[in-house]
Amino acid sequence: MxxxxxxxxxxxxxxxxxxxxxxxxxxxxxxxxxxxxxxxxxxxxRDPTLWGPDAEEEARIRLGWLDTHRRSLELLPQLAELTEELVDLDHVVLAGMGGSSLAAEVITRTLGRPLTVLDTTDPGRVRATLADRLERTVVVVASKSGVTVETDSHRRAYWQAFLDAGMTEAEVARHFVVVTDPGSPLEATANEMGLVVLPADPEVGGRYAALTAFGLVPAALAGVGVVELLEDAGSFAASLxxxxxxxxxxxxxxxxxxxxxxxxxxxxxxxxxxxxxxxxxxxxxxxxxxxxxxxxxxxxxxxxxxxxxxxxxxxxxxxxxxxxxxxxxxxxxxxxxxxxxxxxxxxxxxxxxxxxxxxxxxGVDPFDQPNVAESKENTRRILEQGPPTRAPSFTDGAIEVYALPGAPTDLAGALRQLVDGVGGEGYLAVMAYLDRVADADAARLRPLLAEVAGRPVTFGWGPRFLHSTGQYHKGGPPVGSYLQLTGAVEVDLSVPGRPYSFGQLQAAQAAGDRQALVDRGRPVLRLHLTDRPTGLAQLLDAIGRWRA
Missing domain, CATH: 3.40.50.10490 (Glucose-6-phosphate isomerase like protein; domain 1)
Structure with missing residues (x-):
């Protein structure tokens, strides 16, 4: 030390x-x-040859983060004007996934400003967010590509909710701010709907976009003085x-x-x-x-x-x-x-x-994400064709267990088989397709499992983690073991204008990701909570007794 x-x-x-x-x-x-x-x-x-010839084409258009803090200063007058215009809308909801939401969440949490991040397809969480101060809500719809299925679904749900509250379309439009790349499908949709659009930096990939409009717009609307962030980055840039x-x-x-x-x-x-x-x-x-x-x-x-x-x-x-x-x-x-x-x-x-x-x-390209699209494609196919049918291996209390081959027929035994399979060089990933507010106890699994496994254990809320560690799960070293948690949906919610509900989308995303892992020979234990609070309590108790 x-x-x-x-x-x-x-x-x-x-x-x-x-x-x-x-x-x-x-x-x-x-x-x-x-x-x-x-x-x-x-x-x-900005030399794009640093990561080898295979990465050069992508790197050439993805190095804008090195000085995006300077270009982002141009956003400040527009942000000040927009904040003043929307001063009565003091509930800021950020609908975005991965790099489109995480930086803004860090900024507002660190500086103590309220921001609601909607980065889930769990129908219970979406319903609860829609019901929260709707008349005072401004929704920041953030998607670099403009085709992110979660964000598109959130935009549709909020638009319908505002209409159902008695607003005219012109009144509804005032409650939206869109952040996306110039020329994206979302920009075209926003312009057709009369929504405010603030352009993202097209030379910055989503996960490097903290100091672009993706991080700054929701933070500024939430009351953060973002100029200090840009000034600090500008001072630091002199060392690079x-x-x-x-x-x-x-x-x-x-x-x-x-x-x-x-x-x-x-x-x-x-x-x-x-x-x-x-x-x-x-x-x-x-x-x-x-x-x-x-x-x-x-x-x-x-x-x-x-x-x-x-x-x-x-x-x-x-x-x-x-x-x-x-x-x-x-x-x-x-x-x-x-x-x-x-x-x-x-x-x-x-x-x-x-x-x-x-x-x-x-020796890897730090700007691409070659395996992310696979789960998305699996999700699309499952939504079109229906989910795969598989009966649970057994049911233990409020948990349906979809076990690994040769697993014991009890919950503790199935968990032990998964953890023992991690070995001395692997890791365990907990992937919770649940409500990170109502089912927050699920996060307690990470330290408990890390203690009993003696190996690295990660935790991610689905589908949020698909836009971050999901790439590592499929493209990284093939030494992972995976615990997937899903839960029964008590009250579903339709996605307006789409032939599926949020519950169906969430289930398809879980199944699609599960299929991508299984296709690679990765061990996946799925636990489906037929009653979420009871099932989580049962799961935590099983691991607690194992520790004892």
């Missing part, structure tokens, strides 16, 4: 602790190799072409050095000094950018410094937070390998830069 504290690398208020020691743990310095290739200078100059005093390079080299020497799991640990929820944003950035071609960095978001899974022999422990005060020790209670502390705007840019650098070390 003494070396960690004594040797931070900093710029513009952001410091990375411990990177030198991680780099020295590799047989040869990864950082020196990056400098020898002039990676800092080439990346700052340096060989030294470049925290982004230090972080990226350390991530790459660890991943290529047996520590390809990164535990993201909040140190208690602010930046609430940053780990969720970093998770999608790292997992979707590096988890492909059978390799990658597995990010694990842990709840606290002392939570199970924060450390391990093949784990790189990374704590994060705001500015440390004099005398503070990085980590907040855990002894990290790396600690990253500084203002949020600089954090966004530092992690984006570090992820691009780590991609260069690993």
């Amino acid at each position: 003494s070396e960690l504290v004594a040797s931070p690398e900093g710029a513009a208020g952001l410091a990375v602790y411990g990177a030198g020691a991680v780099d020295r743990s590799a047989p040869a310095s990864v950082r020196d190799a990056l400098v020898a290739r002039d990676v800092p200078g080439r990346l700052a100059r 072409d340096r060989d030294r005093d470049n925290p982004g390079l230090a972080l990226g080299a350390a991530l790459g050095a660890a991943a290529t020497t047996g520590r390809d799991t990164v535990a993201l640990v909040p140190d208690g000094t602010g930046l609430d929820g940053l780990g969720d944003w970093v998770e999608q950035l790292l997992a979707e950018s590096t988890g492909k071609a059978g390799s990658g960095i597995l990010p694990v978001v842990v709840e606290s410094p002392r939570a199970p899974g924060a450390t391990g022999p093949d784990v790189l422990t990374v704590s994060y937070g705001g500015a440390l005060t004099a005398g503070d020790v990085p980590g907040g209670g855990v002894d990290p390998d790396l600690a990253v502390n500084g203002p949020l705007g600089a954090q966004f840019l530092a992690w984006e830069y570090a992820t691009a650098v780590a991609g260069a070390v690993l």
